[in-house]
Amino acid sequence: MKNFLPTILLTGLFAFVSSSCTKDHLIDAQIPETNKEPTSASIQGNVFEPALVDATDERVAQLKVPTGFHIAKFADQLKKPRMLAVSASGNVYVTSREAGTVTLLRDTNGDGKADQTEVVADIKAVHGITIHEGKMYLVTVKEVYRADINGDGTLGSRQLLINNLPDGGQHPNRTIGFGPDGLMYLTVGSTCNACAEPNAENATILRANADxxxxxxxxxxxRNTIGFGWHPQTNELWGLDHGIDWLGDEQQKEELNQIKQGAFYGWPYIYGDGNYNPHPRPMGDTTYAQILAKTTLPGFSYEAHAAPMGLVFYQGTSGGFPAEYQNDALATMRGSWNRTKPSGYKVVRVHFENGKPVRIDDFVTGFLVNDNRAQFGRPVGIATLPDGSLLFTDDNNGVIYRVSYQP
Known part of the structure; x- marks a missing residue:
């Protein structure tokens, strides 16, 4: 069992620039617009990481899902599974960045559990995965590969499409998807918690042709948008972005953004509903107010430090989830470390009305145990099976879970 990390109280005094703003997490904050005056802010930050315990049958049995839903292990002993893709025939593919593998899993007898497992690719630091027009696309920190999918589910020879994505730094978790326009979208996180990036492609979503x-x-x-997808009715792109650390227990909240071409979402200078980040300051003579004026604020916010990872809009077939789940999003929250009381460690449902998010409810909970001092699952990748059931990965205990609806 991993030892508990002690709670560490960190108080930082930042010298910097911007417009005066005092928030409940910034003590005596003075953030002027320009560097003609000093900036100061005292911030209390906390570290608490729950201990890791085994995903025993007893612990899995106490996981909570809405009435009529059932959760069980689809596969385990997978070391550190991350992102998922599912073919039309029901073949499940999962990446492991740590192992550098893509693994194919099959449920050949339809009992809701994988009974065949095969490593079909070895690629260093592979993380993002998607299937588009019958081909597999895989992304590492700097490369994008494409491969044919053979009739037995294995992969053909890989073709290198891109080899010069930006360096990973703090956030090397590239993800990939194809939009309704048939174009490739790639997420590229920041190299740091909050800084001026020398490479303009960091802290972005990129778009390219399929080749x-x-x-x-x-x-x-x-800052670090990993989970993203297109709303099935509006074709609008939505993504979950990780908030800045070390701004206190309740800040920065995680953001659900409607991602628009050419839009700027504020990092590293503006966060939340228009707050100024004390550090770093805007470059040159640029003011916070000028940056705020061009910032697109989040469409919805979620509990700080919950660490959103995967997002899928639900479009299950008949026999899947209830009709009310159609066109809502399901998202994984891997869980906090920069907060006194843990947040995340769950799967949530994002309710959409008229194409816009209106609230977020718990969907799978119970991975935090022992009065929140331990956990046995940190959800990451998420996908739906052809039968309408839901899969998500846990990269701590090496489990893929399946959620089905059987009223």
Whole structure:
């Protein structure tokens, strides 16, 4: 069992610039617009990481899901599974960044559990995965690969499409998806918690042709957007962005953004509903107010430090989830470390009305145990099976879980 990390209280005094704003997490904050005056802010930050315990049958049995739903292990002993993709035939593919593998899992007898497992690719630091027009696309820190999917589910020879994505730094978890426009979208996180990036492609979502050509910065100012997808009715792109650490227990909240071409989302200078980040300051003579004026604020916010990872809009077939789940999103929250009381460690449902998010409810909870001092699951990847059931990964205990509806 991993030891508990002690709670560490960190108080930082930052010298910097911007417009005066005092928030409940910034003590005596003075943030002027320009560096003609000093900036100061005292911030209390906390570290608490629950201990890791085994995903025993007894612990799995106490997981909580809405009435009529059932959860069980689809596969385990997978070391550190991350992102998922599912083929039309029901083949499940999962990446492991740590192992550098793509694994194929099959449920050949339809009992809701994988009974065949096969490593179908070895690629260092592979993370993002998607299937588009019958081909597999995989992304590492700097590369994008494409491969044919053979009739038995294995992969053909890989073709290198891109080899010069930005360095990973603090956030090397690239993800990939194809939009209704048939174009490739790639997430590229920041190299740091909050800093001025020398490479304009960091802290962005990129867009390219399916063969990797004509790459552009689609949206910027996104600290670390991993989970994203297109609303089935509106075709609008939504993404979950990780908030800045070390701004206190309740800040920065995680953001659900409608991602638009050419839009800027504020990082590293603006966060939340228009708050100024004390450090770093805007470059040169630029003021916070000028940056705020061009910032697109989040469409919805969620509990700080919950660490959103995967997002899928539910479009299950008949026999899947109840009709009310159609076109809502399900998202994984891997869980906090920069907070006194843990947040995340769960799967949530994002309710959409008229194409816009209106609230977020718990969907799978119970991974935190022993009065929140331990956990046995940190959800990451998420996908739906052809039968309408839901899969999500846990990269701590090496489990893929399946959630089904059987009223």
């Amino acid at each position: 990797g050509t004509s790459r552009i910065i689609y949206a910027s100012g996104l």
